[in-house]
Amino acid sequence: MEMNQELSHLCCDSTSEQYLPVDPDLAEELLAEADLLPEINGENYVEAVEEFPGVVLLEVTSDWCETCAKAKHNLVLMRREYGDRVSCVRMDLDENMHIAEQLRVHRIPTLYLMKQGKVLEEMEGCVTPDEVRAALEKILKNE
Template identity: 35%
Template sequence: MSKFGELINVPVPVLLDFYAEWNEQATAMHPVLLDVAAALGDKAKVIKIDVDKNQQLAEALRVKGLPTLMIYKGGEMKWRQSGEQDASTLIDIIQEYL
């Protein structure tokens, strides 16, 4: 969990994508997240978290549906939503926190 604190305690917004390889909706988000990361460059971070490999973290954050997307800034959760999103919507939301 201390590594999680290091991930989210940064000055730029961090988009977390909680996914599982067996979940089609969640894996469908991978190319969208690549687009978001490419569009924002070093202004934000995009991090994918496999819930099967990080069960303790997923439980602590009450991740139920996949994909679950969260935006943190300065260690604080600013936005959260379950389900697919398109790249332009995610970019717009992240830009609110730049």
């Protein structure tokens, strides 16, 4: 997909590879699995995010954002580690601008840790799996 010039200023400009898995086979496996994660849109947002009783890890991303493509393994890792304790979902910025505006998305990728529609933590740009894990542990500990 071509970069959306109107929204290109939102993309985190990072050449850092620190958050990518070291093992190239694992990285490829995680990226393929990421494409199977549930997609959030205007039709399922309320049910999947606002009405979900547990913690939701929502990643706002876009196909044209190179950094988003590199970082999308975080959701898969968290789903593997936390299973049913955390709902890991993705949302395309371009197709869901009305939701992105409600969430006040400033950069992509952005991870939102939410409970019943309330944002508990927001992580913009390039974050490591350890940073996501620490934020999740803090939230889950308080449940």
